[in-house]
Amino acid sequence: MGDFRAFVMTLLAFDALIVVVGSLVLPPDPASQVFLIAPALLTAPVFAWWLVYRDGFARLQGAVESDDDGE
Structure with missing residues (x-):
């Protein structure tokens, strides 16, 4: 999926x-x-921009994966 579509x-x-x-x-x-x-x-466009264009989804996914490793 393209960045703009995301x-x-x-x-x-x-x-x-x-x-x-x-x-x-x-x-x-x-x-x-x-x-x-x-x-x-x-303010929703600001958060959407951060998630898509500033790798916010990758950061959130990394935080979830690091929580799973600690168990």
């Missing part, structure tokens, strides 16, 4: 997760959802 898929996954968790955790008041979900949606 970025888009990661960003869509983050956005879906933010909307679902935000709608379950926050009150149904539209104003509170906008004020809390909007900043999360604006």
